[in-house]
Structures are given as C-alpha cells and as structure tokens.
Amino acid sequence: MIINRLKHLLGAGMTLVGTLVLWAVPASVQAEWGLNLQRPVTEIARVQYDLHMLIMYIVTVIGIIVFAIMFYSIIKFRKSKGAQAAKFSHSTKAEVIWTVIPTLILIVMAVPSTKALLLMEDTTESDMVVKVTGYQWGWHYDYMEEDVSFFSKLATPQSQITGTETKGENYLLEVDNHLVLPVGQKVRILLTARDVIHAWWVPQLGGKKDAIPGFINEMWVRADETGTFRGQCAELCGKDHGFMPIVVDIVDEGQYQAWLDGQRNNG
Amino acid sequence: MTTTVADHHHDEVPKGITRWLFTTNHKDIGTLYLWFSFIMFLVGGAMALVIRAELFQPGLQVVDPHFYNQMVTVHALIMIFGAIMPGFVGFANWMIPMMIGAPDMALPRMNNWSFWLLPFATSLLILSLFVPGGGPAAGWTIYPPLSVQGGMGVDLTIFTIHILGMSSILGAINIIATIMNMRAPGMTLMKMPLFIWTWVITAFLLIAAMPVLAGAVTMLLTDRHFGTAFFDPAGGGDPVMFQHIFWFFGHPEVYILILPAFGIISQVIPTFSRKPLFGYTSMVFATAGIAFLSFIVWAHHMYTVGMPLSGELFFMYSTMLIAIPTGVKIFNWMATMWRGSLTFETPMLYAIATVALFTVGGLTGLMMAITPADFQYHDTYFIVAHFHYVIFCGSVLGMFSGVYYWLPKWTGHMYDETLGKWHFWLTIIAFNVTFFPQHFLGFAGMPRRIPDYSLQFAEFNVISSIGGFVLGFSQLILLVVVIKAIRGGKKASAEVWENPEGLEWTVPSPAPYHTFATAPEVK
Numbered sequence: 001m002i003i004n005r006l007k008h009l010l011g012a013g014m015t016l017v018g019t020l021v022l023w024a025v026p027a028s029v030q031a032e033w034g035l036n037l038q039r040p041v042t043e044i045a046r047v048q049y050d051l052h053m054l055i056m057y058i059v060t061v062i063g064i065i066v067f068a069i070m071f072y073s074i075i076k077f078r079k080s081k082g083a084q085a086a087k088f089s090h091s092t093k094a095e096v097i098w099t100v101i102p103t104l105i106l107i108v109m110a111v112p113s114t115k116a117l118l119l120m121e122d123t124t125e126s127d128m129v130v131k132v133t134g135y136q137w138g139w140h141y142d143y144m145e146e147d148v149s150f151f152s153k154l155a156t157p158q159s160q161i162t163g164t165e166t167k168g169e170n171y172l173l174e175v176d177n178h179l180v181l182p183v184g185q186k187v188r189i190l191l192t193a194r195d196v197i198h199a200w201w202v203p204q205l206g207g208k209k210d211a212i213p214g215f216i217n218e219m220w221v222r223a224d225e226t227g228t229f230r231g232q233c234a235e236l237c238g239k240d241h242g243f244m245p246i247v248v249d250i251v252d253e254g255q256y257q258a259w260l261d262g263q264r265n266n267g
Numbered sequence: 268m269t270t271t272v273a274d275h276h277h278d279e280v281p282k283g284i285t286r287w288l289f290t291t292n293h294k295d296i297g298t299l300y301l302w303f304s305f306i307m308f309l310v311g312g313a314m315a316l317v318i319r320a321e322l323f324q325p326g327l328q329v330v331d332p333h334f335y336n337q338m339v340t341v342h343a344l345i346m347i348f349g350a351i352m353p354g355f356v357g358f359a360n361w362m363i364p365m366m367i368g369a370p371d372m373a374l375p376r377m378n379n380w381s382f383w384l385l386p387f388a389t390s391l392l393i394l395s396l397f398v399p400g401g402g403p404a405a406g407w408t409i410y411p412p413l414s415v416q417g418g419m420g421v422d423l424t425i426f427t428i429h430i431l432g433m434s435s436i437l438g439a440i441n442i443i444a445t446i447m448n449m450r451a452p453g454m455t456l457m458k459m460p461l462f463i464w465t466w467v468i469t470a471f472l473l474i475a476a477m478p479v480l481a482g483a484v485t486m487l488l489t490d491r492h493f494g495t496a497f498f499d500p501a502g503g504g505d506p507v508m509f510q511h512i513f514w515f516f517g518h519p520e521v522y523i524l525i526l527p528a529f530g531i532i533s534q535v536i537p538t539f540s541r542k543p544l545f546g547y548t549s550m551v552f553a554t555a556g557i558a559f560l561s562f563i564v565w566a567h568h569m570y571t572v573g574m575p576l577s578g579e580l581f582f583m584y585s586t587m588l589i590a591i592p593t594g595v596k597i598f599n600w601m602a603t604m605w606r607g608s609l610t611f612e613t614p615m616l617y618a619i620a621t622v623a624l625f626t627v628g629g630l631t632g633l634m635m636a637i638t639p640a641d642f643q644y645h646d647t648y649f650i651v652a653h654f655h656y657v658i659f660c661g662s663v664l665g666m667f668s669g670v671y672y673w674l675p676k677w678t679g680h681m682y683d684e685t686l687g688k689w690h691f692w693l694t695i696i697a698f699n700v701t702f703f704p705q706h707f708l709g710f711a712g713m714p715r716r717i718p719d720y721s722l723q724f725a726e727f728n729v730i731s732s733i734g735g736f737v738l739g740f741s742q743l744i745l746l747v748v749v750i751k752a753i754r755g756g757k758k759a760s761a762e763v764w765e766n767p768e769g770l771e772w773t774v775p776s777p778a779p780y781h782t783f784a785t786a787p788e789v790k
Binding site: 034035036038045047048051059060062063066067069070073074078079080083084085086087088089091094095099103106109110113114116117118120160161162163167169170171172191195196197199201203207208209210213214215217218234235236237239240241242243 | 622
C-alpha cells in the first residue's frame with residue numbers, strides 16, 4: 001500500500017514548481033493523498049476552494065515562467081559554452097513592463113477575493129445560532145435558542161496515542177459528543193474561549209476563526225449535504241493543543257429535531 | 268587603496284582570549300558574530316530534529332507534548348534572534364567598512380558590547396528549558412493569555428528578548444553611523460554597493476521595530492507579575508492587542524531577516540554573471556518600498572482574529588502590493604543573469620537557489636495574502652512550508668552564498684569547491700524533500716504546532732522527517748569547509764574572482780587586520 005503510494009508520488013514527480021502536481025494528478029489520487037484542500041461542502045468552503053485554485057493556477061504560471069527564464073539563462077549563457085557578457089545594466093521599458101503587468105494581475109486577483117470576503121462576513125439572516133466555547137482542552141457547544149448545551153472532548157484512548165494499541169481509522173479526530181447541525185440551514189456560530197485563544201476549524205465547512213477569551217467572534221455555516229465532518233483546534237493553546245478535535249454531524253431536519261428532543265430529555 | 272608602511276606597523280594582531288573579549292576591531296567582531304550565529308544555527312537545528320523525530324510517525328514516541336511545544340518555540344527564537352540576525356550583523360561588521368572604504372565601524376566599543384550581549388541573552392533562553400515548568404511553550408509569537416500561563420521560563424524569554432533587542436538596536440545605530448559618515452570620498456549614496464543599501468534600510472527597520480517588541484514583552488511581564496491587565500479581558504484588557512503590537516514588530520522583522528540576504532546575492536550574481544547589476548536604482552527603491560510596506564501589512568498574520576471587514580480588505584490589498592517591489596527585485600536578478608557569462612561556483616549556486624526558491628516562498632505568500640483563502644491556510648503546515656521557503660531559502664541560503672563568496676577574503680584561502688558543491692546539493696535537495704510536502708499537509712488540513720497527527724498525514728510526515736535529518740547533518744559540511752579554509756588551502760588573490768566589483772577586492776586576501784587607514788578614492 002505504502003510502496004504503491006510512494007510510487008505514485010515519484011510518478012507524479014517532485015517538480016520544483018510542485019503545484020504542478022495538482023494539475024498532473026487525477027482528483028481521486030489527490031483525495032487519497034490529501035494533496036489539496038478537502039472537498040468543500042458549504043458555499044463558503046466552495047468559494048474558498050475556487051479562489052484557492054484560481055490563485056494557485058496564476059502563481060503556478062508565474063512560477064513556471066520565472067523558472068523557465070532562469071533555466072534558459074543557466075543553460076544558454078554559460079561561460080563554458082563561450083557566452084560573452086553583454087554590458088547593459090538597465091532598461092526602462094523592461095522595468096515598466098514588469099511593474100505594470102504584476103499590478104494588473106494583482107487587480108485580477110483582488111476582485112474575486114473581495115467578493116468572497118463580503119460573502120463570508122455576511123452573518124445576517126441566520127436560521128439558528130450555536131455558541132462555541134473553547135477551553136483547555138475541548139469544546140463546549142450551546143444551542144442558544146434550544147436550551148441544549150454539552151461538552152465535546154477527544155475520544156481517542158490514550159493507549160492508541162502511546163502506541164500500545166493499534167490506531168483507529170479516525171485517530172485523533174473523534175470526540176465523545178458530536179456537534180449536530182441541520183443540512184441547508186444558515187447556522188450562525190459565535191465563538192469565544194474560557195482560558196486561552198483557540199481556533200475552531202472544520203476544513204470542509206469553511207475557514208477557521210479564533211475563539212478568544214473576552215471576545216465574541218462570529219462565522220456562518222450552511223452545509224449542502226449530510227455527513228460527518230472532522231476538524232481540529234488550529235491555534236496553539238497549550239499542552240493538549242493537538243488533542244482537541246471537532247466532529248460535526250450534518251443531518252436532515254427530522255433527524256435534527258429528534259436529536260434535539262433526545263438532548264433535552266437527557267438534560 | 269594601497270597598503271602603506273604605517274598600516275603594517277599597526278597590523279599586530281593581539282593574542283589570547285583578551286583579543287576576543289576586548290576587541291574593537293570590526294573584523295574580529297564580525298568573526299565572533301558569524302561563529303556565534305553558526306553555533307546557534309546548529310543548536311536551533313538540533314531542536315528542529317527533535318520536532319521532526321516526534322513527527323516521524325503518528326503517536327507520541329520521543330517527547331511529551333509540553334516539551335514539544337518548548338522545542339517549537341525555542342527553535343524559532345534561536346533561529347531568528349540567535350542565528351539569522353547575528354549572522355547578518357557579522358556580515359555587516361566584516362564587509363561594510365571594507366565595502367565603503369572605512370578603517371572600521373564608527374562606534375567600535377559599542378560594537379564590542381553589542382556582540383557580547385548576545386551569548387548572555389541566548390544562554391538565558393536555553394537555560395529556561397531547565398527551570399521548573401520548562402521553557403516558553405506558547406510559540407515564538409508568545410501570545411497571551413497562553414504565555415501568561417507559563418512558568419519562569421517565560422520571564423527568562425522576556426529578558427532574553429530585551430537584551431537581544433538592545434544588542435540589535437546598538438548594532439543598527441552603529442551600522443547607520445558608519446554608512447552615513449565613513450564612506451570613502453566619492454562614494455555617494457547612489458554609488459554604494461547594494462549590500463550597503465539593504466543593510467542601512469534594515470538598520471532603520473531594526474530601530475523602528477525592536478522597541479515595539481520590547482514594549483509588548485514588557486507589558487506581558489507586568490501582566491504576569493505586577494497585576495496589570497493589558498492583555499487580560501477579566502481586567503478590561505485585550506488579548507488581540509498583543510497580536511497587533513507583536514506583528515507591528517513582527518512583519519518588519521521578517522524583512523530584517525531577508526533584506527541583507529537580498530544585498531548579498533545582489534553582490535554575488537553580477538560577479539558570476541560578469542555583468543553589472545541590472546536596474547540598480549530600481550533595486551534601491553524596491554528595497555525602500557518593501558521596507559515601507561512592511562509597516563502597514565502586519566494584520567495579515569491575524570486574518571482569523573475577527574477583524575472588521577474594512578480591516579481585512581485593507582490588509583489584503585496592502586499585502587498584495589508587496590508582490591510588486593519583490594517582483595522587481597526577482598526580475599532584476601534574472602535580467603542580470605540574462606546574456607551574461609555565467610559560471611557556477613558555490614556562491615553563485617547558492618545565489619541562484621536563493622532567487623529560485625525564494626520565488627516559490629513569495630508566490631505561496633501571495634496565496635496567503637488572499638484573505639478568504641487564508642482562512643483555510645492560516646495556522647496549517649502550508650504556513651510552515653511558506654516561511655521556511657522564504658526564511659531558509661531567502662535568508663539562510665543568501666548567507667551561505669555570502670560565506671562562500673567572501674570566505675577567501677576572510678581567510679586568505681580558497682575553500683574546497685568539491686565540498687562546497689556537496690554542501691549545496693545536499694542542502695537544496697534535502698530542503699525541498701523536507702518542506703515541499705508540507706504544502707500538501709497544510710492543504711489537507713494539518714494544523715501547525717501539533718506533536719501528533721491523524722493518519723492521513725503519515726506519509727508526507729515520514730518524507731519530511733527524512734529530509735529534515737539529511738538537511739540538518741549536511742550543515743556539518745559547512746563547518747568542515749570553513750575550518751579547512753582557515754587552516755590552509757590554495758592561496759587566494761586579492762581579487763579572488765574574475766573582476767569582481769567593490770573596494771573589498773582591492774585589499775589583499777586575507778584582509779589585513781586594519782584596512783583603509785587611508786581612505787581610497789571612488790570615481
């Protein structure tokens with residue numbers, strides 16, 4: 001298995017401008033290897049993904065041009081091949097060109113980026129609110145309109161971490177109580193922390209946001225499909241920073257209501 | 268320009284340990300800085316190997332998470348403040364007087380002091396690993412409230428930063444005073460070698476940025492011990508304010524780490540292209556432009572803290588602007604090589620690698636400037652890959668280029684070219700094996716600063732760790748090269764290379780203890 005994967009890697013080639021790998025390797029292999037951003041399941045994550053691909057294509061092309069010119073110079077203008085040095089030391093025309101063209105490229109990049117940001121920051125007209133509180137080392141979720149709240153901590157046993165037991169499929173990405181959200185609803189997520197700064201991040205649902213003591217940050221999520229999505233704390237928060245995962249179950253409306261009822265009965 | 272009889276009279280080198288303790292000679296102090304930097308490079312590198320050993324496989328095998336966090340923190344602090352910054356000050360000490368035709372630095376006694384502060388400062392930092400509670404473990408950015416939780420190791424770190432900051436400011440004052448006042452007759456500002464230009468701009472950045480860091484860590488200290496609440500929300504403070512102050516220092520800091528390297532390769536590339544530097548004037552203005560922009564982009568390190576939309580837009584646009592002057596520099600170096608007559612001695616190999624791989628880091632930097640996408644990249648291994656491409660491939664490879672370029676001038680002997688090439692190829696290949704896969708780890712969602720990871724990240728981490736160990740041990744080759752060149756080898760001529768530009772090539776190799784007692788004339 002690993003040998004096969006290594007072969008794949010060597011086959012893809014560790015090119016110098018390696019984002020090329022993303023072009024050369026089919027999407028299925030990318031998913032298996034984790035070469036690219038995780039498959040987006042919300043509008044925000046999709047916008048981020050598309051923007052990421054657009055910018056990466058642009059910088060890859062720039063990178064290839066720069067490398068091509070450099071390697072051309074290295075091969076063509078060798079003293080050992082009898083190259084004679086020219087004497088020029090400036091060219092206003094060239095300098096204007098390579099100031100103006102990058103400026104234009106930056107403007108092309110800035111337009112979709114600004115649009116994406118406007119979308120992400122629009123937390124209005126949400127269907128429901130969940131408050132997320134980070135603490136050392138786990139998360140607390142509070143469904144503010146539903147009178148449901150609970151803690152969520154790492155469920156991977158210590159024996160798997162120290163290696164006395166075989167590591168499970170979702171090693172370090174499993175928790176005791178999942179966050180459950182309804183599909184298709186705009187969920188406004190409020191973030192804060194009890195002790196130090198944490199960051200709540202489920203890559204497939206969109207970007208991360210810091211959970212900061214004394215502050216309320218906000219973000220929103222509207223999942224397009226049901227499923228289980230996993231993430232981690234992304235801000236160094238002390239000894240067990242690497243051991244505070246996030247698991248979100250996206251379920252349909254009926255299941256969500258049933259789950260809420262179950263939670264209330266437990267409480 | 269010629270060595271006079273009077274020069275020889277003064278050219279008696281003091282003997283014994285007091286030569287190094289009490290020296291006011293710019294070459295001796297430069298040597299001290301460079302050795303100190305190299306030792307710190309190995310110490311910081313050893314810590315990086317602890318990190319890579321722990322990350323070799325999923326699970327906890329080598330260290331506990333708290334010690335892992337200390338390694339992450341101290342590795343960065345040592346590399347930034349102990350290896351790279353002093354390394355460049357070493358180059359400044361050796362080369363600035365010789366490149367501008369001055370007999371020494373303007374403030375030689377202060378020069379001695381600014382060096383001798385360093386070993387004490389970094390000793391405090393390393394000692395912190397052995398006090399109760401261990402060393403700093405909140406990352407080199409020491410964000411509160413986490414850094415307020417730490418033990419006395421954090422206090423030792425704060426004092427380390429104070430002393431290092433003092434050393435840097437003294438060094439910067441000295442460099443500015445030297446460059447402004449001691450240039451040889453005829454060397455106008457726009458005739459200064461680019462290395463001098465980049466260093467004078469760096470020195471201004473240091474004077475502007477280091478006191479800001481000192482202020483931030485002092486507030487941290489009073490929060491920890493004297494009941495203030497600058498960063499404690501329970502007392503009306505603001506933890507995000509620390510991040511703003513820190514990065515107002517921190518972003519200029521990254522240019523402090525890179526600009527002198529740009530200066531070095533701007534000396535090296537023309538020499539081995541046998542062609543003058545392309546676009547000297549635009550290089551100077553691009554450097555100044557980068558320095559200016561460095562003060563208005565700081566919050567791109569903190570897109571996820573919950574800034575207002577207008578703030579996120581401002582910092583995105585200003586950050587994207589940096590691509591323009593940086594691009595100008597890259598294109599100018601390429602144009603210098605264009606239609607040149609290239610040879611590929613080790614300094615040139617390193618200079619080319621600096622341009623090429625720094626470009627990779629610069630382009631990933633542009634990706635991260637895009638705020639919406641950075642919400643995915645932020646605090647992942649993509650960031651780790653990015654800043655090693657810019658700091659290792661920019662600053663450190665630039666420094667290697669400079670070491671090989673001027674080593675014959677310093678020691679009077681040619682270095683071993685075969686070993687130099689081994690060092691180059693092992694470093695470049697191992698570097699890319701170590702850090703290129705980290706781009707993918709970051710994309711796939713591996714957060715930085717974690718001692719253990721889920722199974723989908725296993726393969727790339729194995730590759731990265733193997734690369735890391737090769738990279739680390741390859742650096743010992745440089746030690747061998749330098750020691751061999753000090754002990755002997757082929758005698759170097761005054762010019763060393765083929766018609767290199769610059770006053771440093773008009774003095775014999777090795778450079779006499781005192782140079783330019785009489786100022787040379789620059790036409």
